[in-house]
Amino acid sequence: MTTVIPLDTRRPVTEAAQGRVGVLLVNLGTPDTADAQGVRVYLREFLSDPRVIENQGLLWQVILNGVVLRIRPARKAKDYLKIWNTEQNESPLKTITRAQSDKLAASIADYKHVVVDWGMRYGNPSIKSRLEALMAQGCERILVMPMYPQYSAATSATVVDKVATALKDMRAQPTMRFTPPYYDEPSYIDALAISIEKHLATLSDKPDTIIASFHGMPQSYIAKGDPYQAQCVATVEALRKRMGLDEKGLMLTFQSRFGYQEWLQPYTDKTVERLAKEGVKRIAVVTPGFSADCIETLEEIVQENAEIFHKAGGEAFSAVPCLNDSDEGMDMIRQIVLRELQGWV
Incomplete structure (x- = not known):
């Protein structure tokens, strides 16, 4: 016979028993450099994702390698140069995502066992590298927040795919959660x-x-x-x-x-x-x-x-600027993260 223990008499799980909890903000990605080679490397990874271009057959491979990756990188590099953060030698997307991560960490600093990090689906820092970094800091549970308000297989789902790929190579895996799309929050x-x-x-x-x-x-x-x-x-x-x-x-x-x-x-x-x-x-x-x-x-x-x-x-x-790391944008991210961390913190 199974004994049912009432919820209000259960002993709370201590932080020590839980281990640390990681939060990983993930955005789309960016070239590492604003030149043709940097853009080519980025586009190759991005356009080789079957979630983005669903038909990865021979015709697409000919178009991708014979046309797109020969012509488009130089053109797009000029566009990146127009907006490049020359002071930090990186794209604004990388600068802003880092700022979002830093501000989120500061806003939930009272949760001593929570570690916040950020990564990119394509390019660097990679999802795999940031999952490994969080685990190296003792994170046994990790919440991933795809930074896309509206769900799509070509955005949110491919983040899940990449996390799963990283986990396949791990013998000791963390427990994972993903935030839902927040299009109507x-x-x-x-x-x-x-x-x-x-x-x-x-x-x-x-x-x-x-x-x-x-x-x-x-x-x-x-x-x-x-x-x-x-x-x-x-x-x-x-x-x-x-x-x-x-x-x-x-x-x-x-x-x-x-x-x-x-x-x-x-x-x-x-x-x-x-x-x-x-x-x-x-x-x-x-x-x-x-x-x-x-x-x-x-x-x-x-x-x-x-x-x-x-x-x-x-x-x-x-x-109108994106929400970026504005006060109202960060308050929204904080609310979603804390809600999805319930039971872990």
């Missing part, structure tokens, strides 16, 4: 709204409309069941409600299309151009799908799309 929606309101307060003239631009993906991925588009829509709908805006006040678009497949629409660049031609003079663009500013926000939005808007007749283009 009240703290995330509040943080977005506050960041937009703060940014708009710095402008001399109110924008005629705000565009919420998300990274795109092939429409075929959605047809296969990826929930990404639905979660982007949910984010925008929640943000509209929070800010009292309608569909014209806050528009949903998708950016960064690549190749010749049909991607999620409406496209950001085409929308920006159309609005300007229709007589819209002032717009602001926010990128809710990115947790940290990167080449897709700082170069593609701030520079490329601003140029498109101005050439088509627009007058004032403004980009």
Whole structure:
């Protein structure tokens, strides 16, 4: 006969018995250097992931190795140079993700047995190296937070894949948890709204409309069941409600299309151009799908799309910074992490 012990009489697990707990923030990744070779190494890893390019067959290998990796690295290196953190010789994404990790660690410093670190899915520091570093510090339990508000097989799922690959080589494995997507978390929606309101307060003239631009993906991925588009829509709908805006006040678009497949629409660049031609003079663009500013926000939005808007007749283009390591962004990350650590801390 099994004796059931009431919850309120169970002895709490001590920190010593638990061991240390690790928290690993993971973002997409970045080249190590802003030159063609650095970009080539990064793109090879990124575009060889079957979660990103699902058909890794012979045709894609010919395109990747015969065209993309020969032509695109030099072009993209020029874009990286436009935004590169020359002081630290790294991309802004790496600088910001490190700052997020440091600030999270400081904000939960009262939890003495929790260790916070950060890594990248592609490039460095690698997920494997950071898992090993956390384990070397005595972490027997590790919470991984993919820094993507909206889930996609090409982002969040591939982080899980990479963690699993690292664990395959470990005889003594840590116990793992992963934070869920936070596309409709009240703290995330509040943080977005506050960041937009703060940014708009710095402008001399109110924008005629705000565009919420998300990274795109092939429409075929959605047809296969990826929930990404639905979660982007949910984010925008929640943000509209929070800010009292309608569909014209806050528009949903998708950016960064690549190749010749049909991607999620409406496209950001085409929308920006159309609005300007229709007589819209002032717009602001926010990128809710990115947790940290990167080449897709700082170069593609701030520079490329601003140029498109101005050439088509627009007058004032403004980009809202990502949440980055702002107070509201860090409060959101802290809330999610502490909630997902329940039972461990």
